[in-house]
Amino acid sequence: MTDVKVECVQGNIAAQPDMDAVVNAANARLMPGSGVAGAIHDAAGPGLALECQGLAPIEPGQAVISSGHDMPNRYIIHCLGPVYGVDEPSDQLLADCYRNALALAEQYQLSSIAFPAISTGVFGYPVREAATVAMAAISEKLTALQSVRKIRMVLYSGSDLNVFKEALERTPLAGCNG
Template identity: 55%
Template sequence: MHVEFNEVMVELVSGNIADQPDCDAIVNAANAELRIGGGVAGAIHGVGDPELEELTRPLAPIKPGEAVITEAPNLPNKFVIHCLGPVYGKDKPEDKLLANCYYNALTLAEENGIESIAFPALSTGAFGYPMKEAAQIAFNTVKKKTAELTNVKYIRFVLFSAADYNLHLSVLKEY
Protein backbone atom coordinates (compact mmCIF):
# COMPACT_ATOMS: atom_id res chain seq x y z
CA MET A 1 0.00 0.00 0.00
CA HIS A 2 1.27 3.48 -0.79
CA VAL A 3 0.09 7.08 -0.85
CA GLU A 4 1.70 10.31 -1.98
CA PHE A 5 2.14 13.30 0.32
CA ASN A 6 3.45 16.45 -1.43
CA GLU A 7 5.13 14.41 -4.19
CA VAL A 8 6.81 12.09 -1.65
CA MET A 9 5.86 8.42 -1.91
CA VAL A 10 4.89 6.85 1.44
CA GLU A 11 4.70 3.06 1.48
CA LEU A 12 3.79 0.37 4.00
CA VAL A 13 5.49 -3.03 3.93
CA SER A 14 5.73 -6.01 6.21
CA GLY A 15 9.29 -7.07 7.00
CA ASN A 16 12.50 -6.56 8.91
CA ILE A 17 13.82 -3.00 9.26
CA ALA A 18 17.41 -4.30 9.09
CA ASP A 19 16.72 -5.77 5.63
CA GLN A 20 15.79 -2.75 3.49
CA PRO A 21 18.64 -2.74 0.95
CA ASP A 22 16.91 -0.35 -1.45
CA CYS A 23 16.68 2.49 1.11
CA ASP A 24 19.48 5.01 1.65
CA ALA A 25 18.72 5.12 5.38
CA ILE A 26 16.93 3.08 8.02
CA VAL A 27 15.66 4.39 11.33
CA ASN A 28 16.62 2.71 14.58
CA ALA A 29 14.18 2.74 17.49
CA ALA A 30 17.10 3.45 19.77
CA ASN A 31 17.64 3.50 23.50
CA ALA A 32 19.17 6.56 25.16
CA GLU A 33 22.65 5.04 25.15
CA LEU A 34 22.41 4.08 21.43
CA ARG A 35 23.45 0.49 22.17
CA ILE A 36 22.16 -2.92 21.22
CA GLY A 37 18.81 -3.76 22.78
CA GLY A 38 15.75 -5.76 21.93
CA GLY A 39 13.40 -5.35 18.99
CA VAL A 40 14.47 -2.87 16.31
CA ALA A 41 17.71 -1.85 18.07
CA GLY A 42 18.62 -5.52 18.45
CA ALA A 43 17.95 -6.26 14.79
CA ILE A 44 19.96 -3.28 13.52
CA HIS A 45 22.86 -3.57 15.98
CA GLY A 46 22.89 -7.34 15.46
CA VAL A 47 23.98 -6.69 11.87
CA GLY A 48 25.87 -3.41 12.33
CA ASP A 49 27.96 -4.11 15.42
CA PRO A 50 30.63 -3.83 16.62
CA GLU A 51 31.32 -0.95 14.22
CA LEU A 52 27.86 0.62 14.63
CA GLU A 53 28.22 0.78 18.41
CA GLU A 54 31.61 2.46 17.98
CA LEU A 55 29.96 5.14 15.81
CA THR A 56 27.06 5.71 18.23
CA ARG A 57 29.01 5.73 21.49
CA PRO A 58 30.23 9.36 21.24
CA LEU A 59 26.70 10.57 20.33
CA ALA A 60 25.03 9.14 23.45
CA PRO A 61 23.06 9.80 25.47
CA ILE A 62 20.10 11.26 23.58
CA LYS A 63 16.75 12.38 24.95
CA PRO A 64 13.22 11.35 23.91
CA GLY A 65 12.31 12.96 20.59
CA GLU A 66 15.93 13.43 19.53
CA ALA A 67 17.59 11.85 16.50
CA VAL A 68 21.21 11.39 15.46
CA ILE A 69 22.74 9.97 12.29
CA THR A 70 25.61 7.58 11.64
CA GLU A 71 26.96 5.60 8.75
CA ALA A 72 25.54 2.07 8.43
CA PRO A 73 28.45 -0.39 8.76
CA ASN A 74 27.70 -3.99 7.74
CA LEU A 75 24.20 -2.93 6.59
CA PRO A 76 23.15 -2.45 2.95
CA ASN A 77 22.19 1.18 3.68
CA LYS A 78 24.31 4.33 3.70
CA PHE A 79 22.98 5.67 7.01
CA VAL A 80 21.22 4.75 10.23
CA ILE A 81 19.17 7.47 11.90
CA HIS A 82 18.76 6.71 15.59
CA CYS A 83 15.63 8.05 17.33
CA LEU A 84 14.72 7.77 20.98
CA GLY A 85 10.95 7.56 21.20
CA PRO A 86 9.04 8.33 24.37
CA VAL A 87 8.08 5.70 26.92
CA TYR A 88 4.28 5.80 26.93
CA GLY A 89 2.90 7.09 30.23
CA LYS A 90 6.32 8.28 31.43
CA ASP A 91 7.87 10.77 28.98
CA LYS A 92 5.63 13.82 28.60
CA PRO A 93 4.18 15.12 26.37
CA GLU A 94 4.52 11.77 24.65
CA ASP A 95 2.59 12.75 21.50
CA LYS A 96 4.89 15.71 20.83
CA LEU A 97 8.01 13.68 21.63
CA LEU A 98 6.94 10.93 19.23
CA ALA A 99 6.16 13.46 16.50
CA ASN A 100 9.61 14.99 17.11
CA CYS A 101 11.22 11.61 16.37
CA TYR A 102 9.73 11.49 12.87
CA TYR A 103 10.28 15.21 12.27
CA ASN A 104 13.91 15.15 13.42
CA ALA A 105 14.69 11.95 11.49
CA LEU A 106 13.32 13.47 8.29
CA THR A 107 15.22 16.70 8.95
CA LEU A 108 18.47 14.73 9.25
CA ALA A 109 17.61 12.79 6.10
CA GLU A 110 16.99 16.01 4.19
CA GLU A 111 20.21 17.61 5.48
CA ASN A 112 22.24 14.56 4.44
CA GLY A 113 20.83 14.26 0.91
CA ILE A 114 18.97 11.03 1.65
CA GLU A 115 16.36 10.17 -0.96
CA SER A 116 14.80 7.08 0.65
CA ILE A 117 14.24 6.21 4.30
CA ALA A 118 12.62 3.31 6.17
CA PHE A 119 10.96 3.71 9.58
CA PRO A 120 9.83 1.12 12.10
CA ALA A 121 6.80 1.82 14.32
CA LEU A 122 8.69 3.94 16.86
CA SER A 123 7.90 3.57 20.59
CA THR A 124 5.29 0.82 20.04
CA GLY A 125 7.33 -2.13 21.30
CA ALA A 126 8.89 -2.15 24.76
CA PHE A 127 8.06 1.57 25.17
CA GLY A 128 4.35 0.71 25.13
CA TYR A 129 2.88 3.37 22.84
CA PRO A 130 -0.57 2.30 21.61
CA MET A 131 -0.09 1.27 17.97
CA LYS A 132 -3.07 3.09 16.42
CA GLU A 133 -2.30 6.41 18.14
CA ALA A 134 1.39 6.06 17.24
CA ALA A 135 0.51 5.40 13.59
CA GLN A 136 -1.71 8.49 13.47
CA ILE A 137 1.08 10.65 14.92
CA ALA A 138 3.61 9.17 12.49
CA PHE A 139 1.46 9.74 9.39
CA ASN A 140 0.35 13.23 10.47
CA THR A 141 3.95 14.27 11.12
CA VAL A 142 5.26 12.76 7.90
CA LYS A 143 2.48 14.37 5.87
CA LYS A 144 3.28 17.82 7.32
CA LYS A 145 7.05 17.42 6.98
CA THR A 146 6.92 16.29 3.33
CA ALA A 147 5.92 19.83 2.34
CA GLU A 148 9.45 20.92 3.38
CA LEU A 149 11.39 18.08 1.73
CA THR A 150 13.30 18.35 -1.53
CA ASN A 151 15.82 15.48 -1.23
CA VAL A 152 13.64 12.83 0.41
CA LYS A 153 11.38 11.27 -2.23
CA TYR A 154 10.45 7.94 -0.65
CA ILE A 155 9.41 7.02 2.91
CA ARG A 156 8.73 3.41 3.88
CA PHE A 157 7.14 2.15 7.07
CA VAL A 158 8.34 -1.37 7.85
CA LEU A 159 6.02 -3.31 10.15
CA PHE A 160 7.29 -6.54 11.63
CA SER A 161 3.99 -8.36 12.22
CA ALA A 162 0.92 -8.81 10.05
CA ALA A 163 -1.25 -7.32 12.80
CA ASP A 164 0.91 -4.17 12.95
CA TYR A 165 0.87 -3.89 9.16
CA ASN A 166 -2.92 -4.23 9.02
CA LEU A 167 -3.44 -1.63 11.74
CA HIS A 168 -1.14 0.85 9.96
CA LEU A 169 -2.92 0.10 6.70
CA SER A 170 -6.30 0.96 8.22
CA VAL A 171 -4.89 4.25 9.57
CA LEU A 172 -3.15 5.14 6.29
CA LYS A 173 -6.38 4.57 4.36
CA GLU A 174 -7.81 7.58 6.26
CA TYR A 175 -5.43 9.75 4.21
Protein backbone atom coordinates in the same frame (compact mmCIF):
# COMPACT_ATOMS: atom_id res chain seq x y z
CA MET B 1 1.66 18.97 -4.17
CA THR B 2 4.52 16.58 -3.70
CA ASP B 3 5.63 13.42 -5.42
CA VAL B 4 6.91 11.69 -2.28
CA LYS B 5 5.81 8.06 -2.07
CA VAL B 6 4.71 6.88 1.38
CA GLU B 7 4.22 3.14 1.78
CA CYS B 8 3.66 0.54 4.48
CA VAL B 9 5.20 -2.93 4.20
CA GLN B 10 5.63 -5.93 6.45
CA GLY B 11 9.23 -6.91 7.04
CA ASN B 12 12.46 -6.48 8.95
CA ILE B 13 13.75 -2.90 9.32
CA ALA B 14 17.31 -4.26 9.21
CA ALA B 15 16.67 -5.78 5.75
CA GLN B 16 15.78 -2.77 3.57
CA PRO B 17 18.68 -2.73 1.08
CA ASP B 18 17.00 -0.31 -1.34
CA MET B 19 16.75 2.51 1.23
CA ASP B 20 19.40 5.21 1.80
CA ALA B 21 18.70 5.18 5.55
CA VAL B 22 16.86 3.08 8.08
CA VAL B 23 15.63 4.42 11.39
CA ASN B 24 16.60 2.73 14.63
CA ALA B 25 14.06 2.84 17.47
CA ALA B 26 16.96 3.44 19.82
CA ASN B 27 17.53 3.56 23.54
CA ALA B 28 19.06 6.69 25.09
CA ARG B 29 22.58 5.19 25.02
CA LEU B 30 22.21 4.09 21.35
CA MET B 31 23.42 0.62 22.33
CA PRO B 32 22.15 -2.79 21.24
CA GLY B 33 18.90 -3.76 22.90
CA SER B 34 15.82 -5.76 22.12
CA GLY B 35 13.56 -5.41 19.10
CA VAL B 36 14.56 -2.91 16.43
CA ALA B 37 17.75 -1.74 18.18
CA GLY B 38 18.95 -5.33 18.54
CA ALA B 39 18.18 -6.21 14.92
CA ILE B 40 19.92 -3.12 13.56
CA HIS B 41 23.01 -3.50 15.76
CA ASP B 42 23.24 -7.21 14.85
CA ALA B 43 23.06 -6.39 11.13
CA ALA B 44 25.40 -3.38 11.31
CA GLY B 45 28.14 -5.09 13.32
CA PRO B 46 30.23 -3.91 16.28
CA GLY B 47 31.39 -0.71 14.57
CA LEU B 48 27.93 0.79 15.05
CA ALA B 49 28.08 0.58 18.84
CA LEU B 50 31.54 2.16 18.77
CA GLU B 51 30.37 5.08 16.63
CA CYS B 52 27.24 5.53 18.72
CA GLN B 53 29.24 6.00 21.93
CA GLY B 54 30.18 9.46 20.69
CA LEU B 55 26.57 10.36 19.76
CA ALA B 56 24.87 9.33 23.01
CA PRO B 57 23.01 9.98 25.16
CA ILE B 58 19.98 11.34 23.36
CA GLU B 59 16.63 12.59 24.68
CA PRO B 60 13.12 11.46 23.73
CA GLY B 61 12.17 12.92 20.36
CA GLN B 62 15.78 13.52 19.34
CA ALA B 63 17.38 11.99 16.23
CA VAL B 64 21.06 11.49 15.38
CA ILE B 65 22.70 9.93 12.35
CA SER B 66 25.49 7.39 11.95
CA SER B 67 26.97 5.48 9.05
CA GLY B 68 25.38 2.16 8.08
CA HIS B 69 28.47 0.06 8.84
CA ASP B 70 27.83 -3.53 7.65
CA MET B 71 24.27 -2.78 6.57
CA PRO B 72 23.46 -2.08 2.90
CA ASN B 73 22.15 1.36 3.87
CA ARG B 74 24.42 4.40 3.80
CA TYR B 75 23.06 5.70 7.10
CA ILE B 76 21.20 4.75 10.24
CA ILE B 77 19.13 7.46 11.89
CA HIS B 78 18.63 6.79 15.60
CA CYS B 79 15.51 8.11 17.34
CA LEU B 80 14.61 7.81 20.98
CA GLY B 81 10.87 7.45 21.17
CA PRO B 82 8.91 8.18 24.33
CA VAL B 83 8.12 5.55 26.92
CA TYR B 84 4.33 5.59 26.88
CA GLY B 85 2.86 6.99 30.08
CA VAL B 86 6.26 8.20 31.30
CA ASP B 87 7.74 10.64 28.76
CA GLU B 88 5.22 13.44 28.22
CA PRO B 89 3.77 14.81 26.05
CA SER B 90 4.20 11.42 24.43
CA ASP B 91 2.40 12.29 21.19
CA GLN B 92 4.59 15.36 20.66
CA LEU B 93 7.79 13.46 21.45
CA LEU B 94 6.84 10.63 19.10
CA ALA B 95 5.99 13.08 16.31
CA ASP B 96 9.36 14.78 16.92
CA CYS B 97 11.09 11.46 16.19
CA TYR B 98 9.60 11.31 12.71
CA ARG B 99 10.06 15.04 12.01
CA ASN B 100 13.68 15.07 13.23
CA ALA B 101 14.57 11.91 11.30
CA LEU B 102 13.13 13.42 8.11
CA ALA B 103 15.05 16.65 8.77
CA LEU B 104 18.30 14.66 9.02
CA ALA B 105 17.45 12.78 5.83
CA GLU B 106 16.99 16.12 4.09
CA GLN B 107 20.19 17.54 5.59
CA TYR B 108 22.14 14.58 4.20
CA GLN B 109 20.24 14.77 0.87
CA LEU B 110 18.91 11.22 1.10
CA SER B 111 16.23 10.08 -1.30
CA SER B 112 14.71 7.29 0.80
CA ILE B 113 14.15 6.43 4.45
CA ALA B 114 12.56 3.46 6.22
CA PHE B 115 10.95 3.76 9.65
CA PRO B 116 9.91 1.10 12.16
CA ALA B 117 6.90 1.63 14.44
CA ILE B 118 8.84 3.75 16.95
CA SER B 119 7.99 3.23 20.66
CA THR B 120 5.43 0.45 20.06
CA GLY B 121 7.58 -2.38 21.44
CA VAL B 122 9.02 -2.38 24.94
CA PHE B 123 8.24 1.37 25.27
CA GLY B 124 4.54 0.43 25.30
CA TYR B 125 3.03 2.98 22.91
CA PRO B 126 -0.35 1.67 21.63
CA VAL B 127 0.06 0.78 17.95
CA ARG B 128 -3.11 2.51 16.73
CA GLU B 129 -2.22 5.79 18.45
CA ALA B 130 1.41 5.54 17.30
CA ALA B 131 0.31 5.00 13.70
CA THR B 132 -1.90 8.09 13.79
CA VAL B 133 0.90 10.22 15.26
CA ALA B 134 3.46 8.88 12.76
CA MET B 135 1.32 9.52 9.69
CA ALA B 136 0.34 13.02 10.86
CA ALA B 137 3.99 13.94 11.50
CA ILE B 138 5.07 12.58 8.12
CA SER B 139 2.20 14.37 6.38
CA GLU B 140 3.10 17.74 7.85
CA LYS B 141 6.70 17.42 6.60
CA LEU B 142 5.93 16.27 3.03
CA THR B 143 5.75 19.65 1.33
CA ALA B 144 9.10 20.70 2.82
CA LEU B 145 10.94 17.65 1.51
CA GLN B 146 13.31 18.34 -1.38
CA SER B 147 15.53 15.25 -1.58
CA VAL B 148 13.45 12.57 0.16
CA ARG B 149 11.24 10.89 -2.44
CA LYS B 150 10.31 7.65 -0.65
CA ILE B 151 9.22 7.02 2.94
CA ARG B 152 8.61 3.44 3.98
CA MET B 153 7.01 2.24 7.19
CA VAL B 154 8.34 -1.26 7.92
CA LEU B 155 6.09 -3.18 10.27
CA TYR B 156 7.15 -6.46 11.83
CA SER B 157 3.70 -8.03 12.22
CA GLY B 158 0.74 -8.30 9.90
CA SER B 159 -1.56 -6.75 12.49
CA ASP B 160 0.73 -3.71 12.87
CA LEU B 161 0.91 -3.43 9.07
CA ASN B 162 -2.89 -3.30 8.86
CA VAL B 163 -3.09 -0.61 11.55
CA PHE B 164 -0.47 1.56 9.81
CA LYS B 165 -2.11 1.09 6.40
CA GLU B 166 -5.42 2.25 7.89
CA ALA B 167 -3.70 5.30 9.41
CA LEU B 168 -2.08 6.08 6.06
CA GLU B 169 -5.45 5.89 4.31
CA ARG B 170 -7.02 8.22 6.93
CA THR B 171 -4.25 10.82 6.70
CA PRO B 172 -4.30 13.47 3.99
CA LEU B 173 -0.76 13.21 2.66
CA ALA B 174 -0.60 16.50 0.78
CA GLY B 175 -1.04 14.97 -2.65
CA CYS B 176 1.53 12.21 -2.23
CA ASN B 177 1.37 9.26 -4.59
CA GLY B 178 1.51 6.65 -1.81
